[in-house]
Amino acid sequence: MRQDVCSECGVSGTGSRYLLKDRVYCEPCVGKASREAMEKGESPHYIPLSQSRVCARCGASNELIDFTTLRGQGLCPACRQQLQNWPYPNWLKIGLAGVLLLLAVALVNGRKYFHAGRSLYIGERLVDEAHFEQALPYLQESLRIAPESDKAVLLTAKAALKVGRVDIANNAIQGHEGGHFEDPGEDFQEVKALWDRANKAFEKADKAAKLEDQDGHAAEAAKLMHEAATEYPESKGLAISADMFDEGTAFEDKDYDKFVSIAQKQWSSYPDSGTAAVLSSAFACKYAITEDPNYKKQSEDMLKEAERRGGQTPDDKKSFEEYAERIRYRLSSREIISKTEYNRRFRSAQAKSQ
Amino acid sequence: MFFIPGPVIAALTFPGVIIHEFGHLFFCKLFKLKVYDVCFFRFGNPAGYVIHEVTEDFTKSWFVSMGPFFANTTLCMLFCTAAFLPVWVLRVFDPLAYFFYWLGISIGMHAFPSTGDLTNLWKIAPTRARQGNLLAILTIPLIGMLYVLNFARIVWADLGYGIAVGMLGPVAIFRALARA
Numbered sequence: 001m002r003q004d005v006c007s008e009c010g011v012s013g014t015g016s017r018y019l020l021k022d023r024v025y026c027e028p029c030v031g032k033a034s035r036e037a038m039e040k041g042e043s044p045h046y047i048p049l050s051q052s053r054v055c056a057r058c059g060a061s062n063e064l065i066d067f068t069t070l071r072g073q074g075l076c077p078a079c080r081q082q083l084q085n086w087p088y089p090n091w092l093k094i095g096l097a098g099v100l101l102l103l104a105v106a107l108v109n110g111r112k113y114f115h116a117g118r119s120l121y122i123g124e125r126l127v128d129e130a131h132f133e134q135a136l137p138y139l140q141e142s143l144r145i146a147p148e149s150d151k152a153v154l155l156t157a158k159a160a161l162k163v164g165r166v167d168i169a170n171n172a173i174q175g176h177e178g179g180h181f182e183d184p185g186e187d188f189q190e191v192k193a194l195w196d197r198a199n200k201a202f203e204k205a206d207k208a209a210k211l212e213d214q215d216g217h218a219a220e221a222a223k224l225m226h227e228a229a230t231e232y233p234e235s236k237g238l239a240i241s242a243d244m245f246d247e248g249t250a251f252e253d254k255d256y257d258k259f260v261s262i263a264q265k266q267w268s269s270y271p272d273s274g275t276a277a278v279l280s281s282a283f284a285c286k287y288a289i290t291e292d293p294n295y296k297k298q299s300e301d302m303l304k305e306a307e308r309r310g311g312q313t314p315d316d317k318k319s320f321e322e323y324a325e326r327i328r329y330r331l332s333s334r335e336i337i338s339k340t341e342y343n344r345r346f347r348s349a350q351a352k353s354q
Numbered sequence: 355m356f357f358i359p360g361p362v363i364a365a366l367t368f369p370g371v372i373i374h375e376f377g378h379l380f381f382c383k384l385f386k387l388k389v390y391d392v393c394f395f396r397f398g399n400p401a402g403y404v405i406h407e408v409t410e411d412f413t414k415s416w417f418v419s420m421g422p423f424f425a426n427t428t429l430c431m432l433f434c435t436a437a438f439l440p441v442w443v444l445r446v447f448d449p450l451a452y453f454f455y456w457l458g459i460s461i462g463m464h465a466f467p468s469t470g471d472l473t474n475l476w477k478i479a480p481t482r483a484r485q486g487n488l489l490a491i492l493t494i495p496l497i498g499m500l501y502v503l504n505f506a507r508i509v510w511a512d513l514g515y516g517i518a519v520g521m522l523g524p525v526a527i528f529r530a531l532a533r534a
Contacts, residue, residue, distance in 0.1 A: 086379060086389035103432055106454040110436035117439040121528050146444030
């Protein structure tokens, strides 16, 4: 039988022994030690020593080892170690590593979306501030990743229509389920109103273009084109076309000073191959009626400039060549004739001989 | 309001339960508090628990109780931020993004500390606040609010919190970035 020594009075024996704060006490001493512990604000609880030799957690019993106590419960060394430093299970470590890995994958996978989202929010802010031109590249960038996003499509269409880029608006809308929107909310209605207005204006512009191709209808065509430009003032193209149609009217009215004046204004506002060619044509008209070689030189210079700036597409190049041929004829013959007449005299004959 | 048994919800959102309990255990170990028992997940109520030594130290108690709230909230926001744009704004069908969104909401849904954790904290917070403990002063309203929200779990306050963090958090982040 094991003999335990009271830590207070030093008496050893096999009688009742108690455990308080991991110290062994005999029955007379344990009451005093408990009171003193309470006065110090410490736990006054004690348990029979025999009870402390049964682990409260795993139930193991060992007469030879003094189990330590925790909140009045005996605990074997293994259980005490576990409670003081509870281990993380291996599956949990692997699981948490997996969560961190997934987080990394989520962030990498989300990188393209962050880019598109950032572009979208910047574009949205610029649209709110009415900076439509600056907003457009951001919104188009977001559309590249998310062509089905209602928000991205409607914002892009709105910004594009506000700067007269109906082609961009059309591409954005058609790329969204062929123009179908499930929730025709306020934004959709706003874009639809803009779209309808732009379409109506372009229908008028188409009619004007057809009229202009017919001799003697230049004034009517110019009037229609001005109506289209007024209806959809966001489109620079329509405004330019309206001015160009005024050039046609001036040409038809034989008011070549006005023709030169409008063509010069066009050239200085939008210097490109087309406006250079029109100015060359106007100078050629002035040369034809005045025989002033300065006009001829100016016309030839502008024609070279138009050629240098050249159109981008084969159609542009073809169109330029057709126009240049008539300007050169005007300069060489000093005869001012309409496109229809030129075609009748020279091109229809060519077509027949071929 | 439709009723879905708690174990079903817990099973559907089990990653959140495990991460919540891991948070408790992590802070117990960090502050060397004794841990008596741990369950990371089970089909019962509660779905997980960490039984640990009660401490009078407010800071330790605060971290052990509130640590999982902040850890789960942060992870929810991170996962949902990564998945928010394709799911809600850009409308891109990316299965991975939907998976991350589920993971984020699951974690966020289990952010609330349990009533037991909050009760322990609530018992000592006013005393510590009167003693000038800054953490107690600053977080008493949060503790009170979470205490109330815990009862509102019956009307899906925990799911609401997960969704709110998973939606409003990313929106705030992206709007701030767009203005930067």
